[in-house]
Amino acid sequence: NAGVTQTPKFQVLKTGQSMTLQCAQDMNHEYMSWYRQDPGMGLRLIHYSVGAGITDQGEVPNGYNVSRSTTEDFPLRLLSAAPSQTSVYFCASSYFAAVGEAFFGQGTRLTVV
Amino acid sequence: EDQVTQSPEALRLQEGESSSLNCSYTVSGLRGLFWYRQDPGKGPEFLFTLYSAGEEKEKERLKATLTKKESFLHITAPKPEDSATYLCAVQAYGANSKLTFGKGITLSVRP
Numbered sequence: 001n002a003g004v005t006q007t008p009k010f011q012v013l014k015t016g017q018s019m020t021l022q023c024a025q026d027m028n029h030e031y032m033s034w035y036r037q038d039p040g041m042g043l044r045l046i047h048y049s050v051g052a053g054i055t056d057q058g059e060v061p062n063g064y065n066v067s068r069s070t071t072e073d074f075p076l077r078l079l080s081a082a083p084s085q086t087s088v089y090f091c092a093s094s095y096f097a098a099v100g101e102a103f104f105g106q107g108t109r110l111t112v113v
Numbered sequence: 114e115d116q117v118t119q120s121p122e123a124l125r126l127q128e129g130e131s132s133s134l135n136c137s138y139t140v141s142g143l144r145g146l147f148w149y150r151q152d153p154g155k156g157p158e159f160l161f162t163l164y165s166a167g168e169e170k171e172k173e174r175l176k177a178t179l180t181k182k183e184s185f186l187h188i189t190a191p192k193p194e195d196s197a198t199y200l201c202a203v204q205a206y207g208a209n210s211k212l213t214f215g216k217g218i219t220l221s222v223r224p
Contacts, residue, residue: 004156031210033212035214040216041216042200042214042215042216042217043157043200043202043214044214045211045212048210048211050210058211090156090157092156096210098162099204099210099211099212100145100146100147100159100162100202100204100212101147101159101162102157102159102212103159104156104157104158105156106154106155106156107154107155107156
C-alpha cells in the first residue's frame with residue numbers, strides 16, 4: 001500500500017534548468033495538489049487538480065506547470081529554475097468530497113543554486 | 114481572503130504537562146477545519162476534521178475543539194513522542210476545494 005509517492009527526494013538544480021517532480025498515488029483519489037513549504041511561510045498551494053484532464057492554479061503558480069493525464073499521476077514542472085524556488089515540495093491526494101483529509105507524500109527537497 | 118493564524122509558534126512542555134495549541138481563522142463560510150501532524154523530514158499526516166462550532170474529536174492524548182472563530186488542540190499528559198509540528202487548515206464553501214494552512218506550531222516534549 002504505497003499511498004502517495006514522490007520522486008526524487010532530493011534535487012539540486014542550477015539556475016535556468018528545468019525539471020519535473022513526480023507524484024503518483026494508488027488510492028484512486030480524484031483530487032491532487034502540490035504545495036511548497038518554506039520556513040516561516042507554512043504550506044502554500046501551487047496547483048491542484050480535481051480529476052484527470054482538469055487543473056487549476058493555487059496561491060503561488062508562477063514558474064510551475066502541471067498536467068493530469070491519468071488519475072494516478074500529477075507531475076509538477078519547473079520551467080526555468082530560480083533560487084526563489086528553493087523549497088520543500090509536497091504532493092497530496094484525497095477524495096474530492098474530503099479534500100481536507102489529504103494524504104501527503106514524503107516531500108522533495110529542492111535547492112536551486 | 115481566508116486566513117489561518119496559529120499560536121504560539123513554538124511550545125516546549127515537560128512530559129505530563131498538559132497544554133493547548135490555538136488556531137484562529139477567518140473564512141467566508143467554513144466548510145471544514147483540519148488538524149495535521151508533521152514530523153521532521155516527512156509530509157503532514159491528517160489527524161482531525163471539525164465541521165461546526167461545538168464539535169469535538171479525540172484521539173489518544175489529543176482533543177480538538179471548534180468555535181466560530183478558533184480551534185484548539187488540547188494535549189493531555191503529553192509524551193516525548195508527541196513532539197512534532199501541528200498544522201491547522203481551513204476549507205471554505207465555494208473555494209474550489211482549496212485548503213488554507215497556518216504556519217504551524219512546533220511542539221517539543223521533554224522527558
